[in-house]
Amino acid sequence: MDSMFEETGRTPLERYGEFGLIDLLTKNIRLKNSSSLCGVGDDAAILDAAGRVQVVTKDLLAEGVHFDLTYCPLKHLGYKAIAVNLSDIAAMNAKPEQVLVGIAVSSRFTVEAVEELYSGMLLCCERYGVDLVGGDTVSSQSGMFISVTALGYGQKGEIVRRNTAKSGDLICVSGDLGAAYAGLLILEREKQVFLKDPKAQPDLDGYDYILERQLKPEPRLDVVRLLHERGVLPTSMIDISDGLASESMHLATDSALGCCLYEEKLPIDTQTYQTLTDLGLLPTTVALNGGEDYELLFTVRQADYDKIKDLKEVHVIGYMTAEAGDYALITNDQKKIALKAQGWDAYLKHRNENRKNADLEEA
Amino acid sequence: MDSMFEETGRTPLERYGEFGLIDLLTKNIRLKNSSSLCGVGDDAAILDAAGRVQVVTKDLLAEGVHFDLTYCPLKHLGYKAIAVNLSDIAAMNAKPEQVLVGIAVSSRFTVEAVEELYSGMLLCCERYGVDLVGGDTVSSQSGMFISVTALGYGQKGEIVRRNTAKSGDLICVSGDLGAAYAGLLILEREKQVFLKDPKAQPDLDGYDYILERQLKPEPRLDVVRLLHERGVLPTSMIDISDGLASESMHLATDSALGCCLYEEKLPIDTQTYQTLTDLGLLPTTVALNGGEDYELLFTVRQADYDKIKDLKEVHVIGYMTAEAGDYALITNDQKKIALKAQGWDAYLKHRNENRKNADLEEA
Numbered sequence: 189m190d191s192m193f194e195e196t197g198r199t200p201l202e203r204y205g206e207f208g209l210i211d212l213l214t215k216n217i218r219l220k221n222s223s224s225l226c227g228v229g230d231d232a233a234i235l236d237a238a239g240r241v242q243v244v245t246k247d248l249l250a251e252g253v254h255f256d257l258t259y260c261p262l263k264h265l266g267y268k269a270i271a272v273n274l275s276d277i278a279a280m281n282a283k284p285e286q287v288l289v290g291i292a293v294s295s296r297f298t299v300e301a302v303e304e305l306y307s308g309m310l311l312c313c314e315r316y317g318v319d320l321v322g323g324d325t326v327s328s329q330s331g332m333f334i335s336v337t338a339l340g341y342g343q344k345g346e347i348v349r350r351n352t353a354k355s356g357d358l359i360c361v362s363g364d365l366g367a368a369y370a371g372l373l374i375l376e377r378e379k380q381v382f383l384k385d386p387k388a389q390p391d392l393d394g395y396d397y398i399l400e401r402q403l404k405p406e407p408r409l410d411v412v413r414l415l416h417e418r419g420v421l422p423t424s425m426i427d428i429s430d431g432l433a434s435e436s437m438h439l440a441t442d443s444a445l446g447c448c449l450y451e452e453k454l455p456i457d458t459q460t461y462q463t464l465t466d467l468g469l470l471p472t473t474v475a476l477n478g479g480e481d482y483e484l485l486f487t488v489r490q491a492d493y494d495k496i497k498d499l500k501e502v503h504v505i506g507y508m509t510a511e512a513g514d515y516a517l518i519t520n521d522q523k524k525i526a527l528k529a530q531g532w533d534a535y536l537k538h539r540n541e542n543r544k545n546a547d548l549e550e551a
Numbered sequence: 552m553d554s555m556f557e558e559t560g561r562t563p564l565e566r567y568g569e570f571g572l573i574d575l576l577t578k579n580i581r582l583k584n585s586s587s588l589c590g591v592g593d594d595a596a597i598l599d600a601a602g603r604v605q606v607v608t609k610d611l612l613a614e615g616v617h618f619d620l621t622y623c624p625l626k627h628l629g630y631k632a633i634a635v636n637l638s639d640i641a642a643m644n645a646k647p648e649q650v651l652v653g654i655a656v657s658s659r660f661t662v663e664a665v666e667e668l669y670s671g672m673l674l675c676c677e678r679y680g681v682d683l684v685g686g687d688t689v690s691s692q693s694g695m696f697i698s699v700t701a702l703g704y705g706q707k708g709e710i711v712r713r714n715t716a717k718s719g720d721l722i723c724v725s726g727d728l729g730a731a732y733a734g735l736l737i738l739e740r741e742k743q744v745f746l747k748d749p750k751a752q753p754d755l756d757g758y759d760y761i762l763e764r765q766l767k768p769e770p771r772l773d774v775v776r777l778l779h780e781r782g783v784l785p786t787s788m789i790d791i792s793d794g795l796a797s798e799s800m801h802l803a804t805d806s807a808l809g810c811c812l813y814e815e816k817l818p819i820d821t822q823t824y825q826t827l828t829d830l831g832l833l834p835t836t837v838a839l840n841g842g843e844d845y846e847l848l849f850t851v852r853q854a855d856y857d858k859i860k861d862l863k864e865v866h867v868i869g870y871m872t873a874e875a876g877d878y879a880l881i882t883n884d885q886k887k888i889a890l891k892a893q894g895w896d897a898y899l900k901h902r903n904e905n906r907k908n909a910d911l912e913e914a
Contacts, residue, residue: 233684238601321596
């Protein structure tokens with residue numbers, strides 16, 4: 189009658205990294221159905237849908253771990269919960285068409301609160317032409333949990349995975365980096381002020397862009413479309429949830445390659461740069477490790493460079509190398525240093541560790 | 552900076568029933584993609600998959616609400632989490648082929664505990680030929696949450712919905728009823744003994760069948776297959792998660808009909824009957840309202856009666872009537888009483904209310 193978790197062993201979850209636990213749990217899975225083209229291990233699973241290919245992805249967000257309702261409005265949270273799943277579909281070079289939504293809420297939430305959350309979800313669905321086709325809303329004893337499943341479609345041969353980059357391919361990133369993390373730092377700062385003095389007014393003026401990037405990220409389906417229009421099929425792709433460094437190494441590792449990034453090529457918005465400098469942080473560090481940018485990181489053949497070089501939304505930031513496991517950054521003063529998947533200062537390190545523990549498995 | 556749920560209104564979630572909140576949240580949804588054949592409102596969403604039709608369902612289970620780890624072994628819990636989703640696919644007359652799994656666990660769980668949970672999930676997948684193709688394991692601040700998405704397939708014209716029964720159709724149920732609830736009562740009884748005296752040994756002898764029905768339900772894919780082999784296409788179908796009375800009324804309401812059930816036809820296993828009688832409960836009440844049976848409730852045309860009458864696993868228990876909103880039970884002494892979706896004694900009533908609040912929305 190004792191609870192099982194006390195009987196079954198003693199390995200703390202923290203001992204496994206983000207990809208250790210998934211390997212442990214899924215190593216014995218063998219796909220049985222011909223409709224299951226590809227399972228665990230990419231941004232989404234790949235299923236046969238007769239004329240087309242279907243991709244399916246699923247994310248679970250936990251209050252206090254993935255979001256903080258002190259400063260995250262419920263409508264934004266709903267929007268973001270959908271957006272990050274559509275971003276996973278975009279990272280497969282596919283078009284999202286359906287989502288299913290599961291919400292668990294404790295009795296401290298009102299109907300209006302759940303409606304607010306839902307309205308943000310529906311707004312994001314509306315914006316990206318996606319249908320909300322099902323779900324489940326249940327009560328929880330404590331906290332809010334949001335689970336979203338997104339379904340997307342692509343043509344056979346045009347689904348892009350993580351493990352198919354080739355040596356010499358150019359590494360590209362959409363948009364700019366580090367803004368979402370800069371926005372989080374401002375929200376955390378104002379939360380501390382608020383906790384000390386609940387009457388204090390938040391000082392959020394001049395931070396619009398970075399706050400929006402944190403609270404309301406957009407899936408880069410426009411970039412997927414742009415590349416398609418230019419006739420460019422990426423050789424590998426992933427979306428940036430953990431940070432550029434981590435995701436670059438992910439593409440390289442999965443493709444059995446190395447990678448080399450150029451500090452001077454990292455796209456950083458002016459507001460991001462200014463805010464981070466004011467806070468005493470190196471913008472490069474945050475661009476590499478901040479996470480939650482939900483930009484697309486992808487590789488293209490060198491032969492495709494001319495087709496993308498004038499795209500304002502796409503930046504070439506490095507290239508894949510033949511040396512598997514060699515992850516390098518060329519600094520602004522032309523030094524070659526090892527690319528690391530964690531930040532260099534304590535705050536970033538702490539946060540990254542939280543994230544590593546939080547996102548034990550992704551697929 | 553104040554949290555949104557304090558700002559946005561005051562309607563407690565309890566004010567909405569299981570289907571009130573889903574109506575509220577989804578009433579403005581209009582499907583936009585041609586691949587979205589049918590959204591919220593059945594056991595699963597229905598998508599176009601070129602030659603076939605795809606059905607997708609999603610369930611979220613919360614610790615303390617949907618399961619109690621004091622007596623639910625993690626392996627059984629994993630099995631059940633998959634099984635109840637496969638049951639939703641079965642209820643669409645479809646064949647499940649893939650699942651995606653999301654798990655949120657607090658730090659009180661060990662790696663071995665998560666592995667144990669996963670092993671139960673994989674066992675159920677294995678048993679029913681389903682592929683686990685993706686998922687997400689994250690940390691939670693408190694408690695365990697399990698989110699499962701299941702994908703299934705069927706032939707066009709053979710997907711069975713809830714709203715297509717016709718007056719005069721026979722109401723059929725698979726297997727037997729009330730056993731899962733009887734098993735729960737025994738587990739609850741032993742939990743109370745354990746809480747008073749942690750050294751007491753649980754007295755579970757002679758309850759194997761009802762405990763198994765509670766802890767490890769099986770999706771009735773065998774019944775789907777049997778009906779197919781006999782050339783019987785149900786005119787409507789649902790799986791029994793909330794209880795026979797509630798689900799019968801659900802089929803009737805969605806089809807704008809009434810229904811009439813016969814008490815004497817309700818299939819109740821001997822062990823269930825004996826246990827409930829020993830506990831001072833009316834077996835009929837529990838068969839009607841216990842819930843979690845995960846049997847299939849479906850209607851067939853009268854002309855199909857000869858094709859199913861010798862099926863041991865299928866029981867004809869009533870028929871659909873033309874009087875919309877008229878839900879009746881003919882008792883063993885030939886009285887016609889109103890069928891209610893809640894139990895008659897306080898304990899059942901309390902539990903049903905818990906369930907109503909817990910399962911605010913299903914699709």
